[in-house]
Amino acid sequence: MEVIILFKRIRQRWRKRRQARNARLTSLIKRPVLPQNNLAVPEKPITTVSKPVGTLVPETAFIEPPTKKARIFINYQDEQHRPLQQPDIFVSELGQRLQITIPEIPNYYFNAMTGITSHVVQTSQVVTLHYRKQTGKAVLIYCFDFDDHHLLKIPTFAVGPIDTEYYLTAPAIAGYRLYLWAGKLRGRFSKQSQTIVCYYRRTNWQLVQPVNYLVTITTTTSIYPEPEQNQPHPIRLPRGSVWKVFKEVQTTETTWLFLGGAEWIKKSATRRLTSQPSLSQ
Numbered sequence: 001m002e003v004i005i006l007f008k009r010i011r012q013r014w015r016k017r018r019q020a021r022n023a024r025l026t027s028l029i030k031r032p033v034l035p036q037n038n039l040a041v042p043e044k045p046i047t048t049v050s051k052p053v054g055t056l057v058p059e060t061a062f063i064e065p066p067t068k069k070a071r072i073f074i075n076y077q078d079e080q081h082r083p084l085q086q087p088d089i090f091v092s093e094l095g096q097r098l099q100i101t102i103p104e105i106p107n108y109y110f111n112a113m114t115g116i117t118s119h120v121v122q123t124s125q126v127v128t129l130h131y132r133k134q135t136g137k138a139v140l141i142y143c144f145d146f147d148d149h150h151l152l153k154i155p156t157f158a159v160g161p162i163d164t165e166y167y168l169t170a171p172a173i174a175g176y177r178l179y180l181w182a183g184k185l186r187g188r189f190s191k192q193s194q195t196i197v198c199y200y201r202r203t204n205w206q207l208v209q210p211v212n213y214l215v216t217i218t219t220t221t222s223i224y225p226e227p228e229q230n231q232p233h234p235i236r237l238p239r240g241s242v243w244k245v246f247k248e249v250q251t252t253e254t255t256w257l258f259l260g261g262a263e264w265i266k267k268s269a270t271r272r273l274t275s276q277p278s279l280s281q
Contacts, residue, residue, distance in 0.1 A: 003098045068094045070120045076105065084108065084131060089126040092120045100127060107134050107162040133161030136189030139196065143171055146179045146199035147208055147249075160189045176200035204228065207250040212274040215257065221269035225266065227256040229264075237265065242273065 074088040078223030084105055092098070098120050102110050108131040138157040145152055152173050168185045170178045197214040201208070205227075215253055220239050222232035229251055237243070247258035248267070255267040 002182050008100065049060070068123060070094050070096075070123045070125060072098070072120065073124070073126045074100060075126065076103075076131065077128055078108070078131055078133065079111075094120050094123065097119050098127075100126075100129075102129060105131055108132065109134055112276055133164065135159055136162040136164075137191060137193040139187070139189070139194045141171065141196045141198065143173060143198045143200060145176070146201050147205070147247075152176065152200060162191065164189055170198040173200055175203055177203050184207065189203060195268060202227075202251075204252045205249055207248075210247055211248050214242055214244055214276070215270035216273055217269060218263075218271050219269050221265050223259075224256075224264045225262040227251060227264050228253070233263070243270075 015194075057079040070092050072090050072092055074090075076084040076087070078084055091166050095117060098117055100113075100116065111128065111132045112130040113127065115125065117125075136159065138159050141153040141158075143155075143158045144150065153171065156171060158166055158168060165188055166186070170181060170185070178198060179199045181196060181198040183194065185196060187194065217237045217239055223235060223237060224232050228251060243259050243265075245257045246260055249256045249258065256264050257267050257270060258264055271277070
């Protein structure tokens with residue numbers, strides 16, 4: 001009985017001590033004070049810090065610096081670096097793409113370009129377009145025998161840049177001398193072809209004149225294909241025959257009579273007729 005009473009007393013003491021301890025803990029807890037308008041105070045947002053991926057670029061790196069103006073000078077020159085027209089000037093910016101239009105210049109064709117870049121790299125950039133003269137049409141040279149009009153040699157020609165001067169001389173041909181020419185031996189190459197015709201006469205022919213008269217053969221004579229030829233035709237003209245003469249050629253040695261075709265005889269073997277004879281077949 002005494003034991004039970006003792007146990008109850010101990011239990012009561014332990015309960016009182018626990019209540020006193022709980023009271024002390026409760027007094028230490030501070031409760032939030034609500035505002036008078038009974039509105040809840042918003043909680044402070046929770047900030048989460050994430051680990052950055054890669055390298056962060058400062059915002060100042062994206063600020064474009066002020067652009068620099070640039071002037072582009074376009075020159076147009078020929079092969080001797082002479083200007084062909086006034087330079088063109090346009091304004092751009094450093095780093096901008098550089099695009100140039102190649103203009104057409106009369107009588108020239110575009111050949112090369114210097115100072116060109118894909119982008120503008122200088123505040124004062126010079127680009128030069130180089131042109132070359134177009135080639136003009138040919139100047140043809142023909143050489144004919146003035147007396148029988150046959151071609152003496154294969155035609156020659158000269159070419160050069162348009163609007164440049166040419167100085168030509170008649171070709172030298174063995175056994176012939178230049179008699180006259182038609183066309184310009186001195187001129188300028190152009191877009192139109194030009195022709196020079198040179199006429200020659202045999203070197204030993206002193207006088208050539210067309211005639212129209214009859215001769216009689218005074219002695220049997222040979223017929224030659226050309227004057228001053230050593231090889232005559234196989235047929236000879238008989239004494240007393242009458243022939244019509246179309247041309248006289250006086251050379252340094254003798255005078256030749258042209259009977260037509262390829263027949264020439266020496267004048268010394270003939271006598272000119274003053275009247276029209278009755279010709280027999």
